Amino acid sequence: MFAVRDIILFAVLAGVLAVGALAAWPWSRRPKRFVLGGLTTTLGFLAWNLTLNATDARGFNVDAPVIPLSWADAGSGVMAFVVTVLVFGLLTEKREPAGQVVGGAAIAGLVAMLLDLFVL
Numbered sequence: 001m002f003a004v005r006d007i008i009l010f011a012v013l014a015g016v017l018a019v020g021a022l023a024a025w026p027w028s029r030r031p032k033r034f035v036l037g038g039l040t041t042t043l044g045f046l047a048w049n050l051t052l053n054a055t056d057a058r059g060f061n062v063d064a065p066v067i068p069l070s071w072a073d074a075g076s077g078v079m080a081f082v083v084t085v086l087v088f089g090l091l092t093e094k095r096e097p098a099g100q101v102v103g104g105a106a107i108a109g110l111v112a113m114l115l116d117l118f119v120l
Helices: 004-023 033-054 071-092 098-119
Strands: none
Touching: 004 033, 004 071, 004 098, 033 071, 033 098, 071 098
């Protein structure tokens, strides 16, 4: 499917973009949650795309008929969201409102999905 080098490069780019998007939201600036969100976005993006690559899952990279979004693109966003919400919710932000934690994870997932839509 894709070269592992490309997947790693774009995973890091997804993380950097997530850092930027999260840094624009005041909640994620305390105490540097945006950095953790970037790291979790990178890990989720990597996990999903390396799994697709290892299993030769070409059928996931077919765009939907109505919108140009494939399961591979959506999966990148979902995995970035899941990893981010788990790390925020279970490990670091136990006393924060769930809406804030899920909101931060949603931003990370959206960034990963949009990047995957345009680059992989």
